[in-house]
Amino acid sequence: MRERGKALRAQDIMTRPVVSVGPGFPVGDAVALLAEHAFAALPVVDHDNRVLGLFTETDALAGIRTGDPGLRVRTVMTAPVDPIDLEADLAAIAVRMLADRIRSVPVTDRGELAGIVSRRDLLAPLVRRDDAIASRLRTLLSDYAGHRNHWEVSVAGGAVTIRGTFSDEAERRLVKALALTAEGVVAVELSPSR
Numbered sequence: 001m002r003e004r005g006k007a008l009r010a011q012d013i014m015t016r017p018v019v020s021v022g023p024g025f026p027v028g029d030a031v032a033l034l035a036e037h038a039f040a041a042l043p044v045v046d047h048d049n050r051v052l053g054l055f056t057e058t059d060a061l062a063g064i065r066t067g068d069p070g071l072r073v074r075t076v077m078t079a080p081v082d083p084i085d086l087e088a089d090l091a092a093i094a095v096r097m098l099a100d101r102i103r104s105v106p107v108t109d110r111g112e113l114a115g116i117v118s119r120r121d122l123l124a125p126l127v128r129r130d131d132a133i134a135s136r137l138r139t140l141l142s143d144y145a146g147h148r149n150h151w152e153v154s155v156a157g158g159a160v161t162i163r164g165t166f167s168d169e170a171e172r173r174l175v176k177a178l179a180l181t182a183e184g185v186v187a188v189e190l191s192p193s194r
Contacts, residue, residue, distance in 0.1 A: 008125055010093060011086040014107045014115030020045045023052055023074035027063035030055050030073050040103035040118055044077050049112040053079030054104070083108040084117070094122055130155040133184045137162075140178055151175070152193075158186035164193055 020043040021030050030042060034057060041056040055077045063076040083106040084093060097105065097119060104118040134155045141151055141162070151164035160179050166172045172190055179188040 008090045009086065010084050010088040010090075010107045010115070010117055013090065013121045013125060014086075014117045015121060016115040018043060018106075018113055018116050020049075020113060021055060021073055022046070023072065023077065025073045027060070027071040027073055027076060028069065031060045031064060034060055041078075041116070043081075043106045043113055043116060044073055044079070045113050051081055051083050051106045051108060051113055053077040053081050054106065056103070081106060083113075085109075086114060090122060090125070093117055097122070129184060130157065133158065133160070133182060136182050137179055137185075140182060141175065144175070144178060155185075158184050160185050160188045161191055162188065163191045166190065 019033060019037060019039065021033070023044055023046070025044075033039070033042060034055070041054040043051055044053040044055055046052055055073050059073075059076045059078055063071050063073075066076075084096075086107060086109050088107070093105065097103070104116055106113055107115040107117055134153050137153045137155070137160060141153065142149065145151075151162045154161045154163075160182075162175060162179060166175065176188045176190060179185055
């Protein structure tokens with residue numbers, strides 16, 4: 001748990017455990033991992049878990065383009081890569097990602113791979129949990145209502161309030177059930193329009 005007011009560091013937001021590959025890993029299998037997990041990059045590590053490079057989406061496209069089914073990650077990976085330390089400040093990470101036009105950077109602890117920070121990881125602390133829940137619910141309810149804006153959604157501490165007009169009790173139950181399916185929702189209250 002971080003202390004109040006203390007700046008976030010790489011270790012606070014990094015994704016772990018990390019899916020990584022070795023330099024001899026088949027490109028086709030690495031592409032499958034990228035696609036399956038929706039990763040921007042996979043760290044490439046040696047037998048001692050030291051970062052050798054990154055296998056990025058761009059590298060994947062280059063590998064596929066060759067048409068060589070025996071191609072290995074080492075031949076197309078981005079290297080060298082300059083990992084960041086666990087204590088790296090988020091602002092410094094963001095500046096580096098923008099300046100170097102990279103989407104993710106490996107995080108090391110005493111030289112060994114410990115995690116990875118992506119642009120998505122950097123954005124996550126900026127979005128309040130309740131805001132994310134409200135956004136998901138607005139989309140869900142909009143889809144249900146045929147993209148007509150029927151209801152107002154507010155969230156506080158995971159407790160959802162949906163205000164608006166409901167056609168009948170069945171619709172009230174359905175909207176409440178839909179809201180309860182959203183991740184992070186702890187309670188749902190339905191209220192008439194103000």
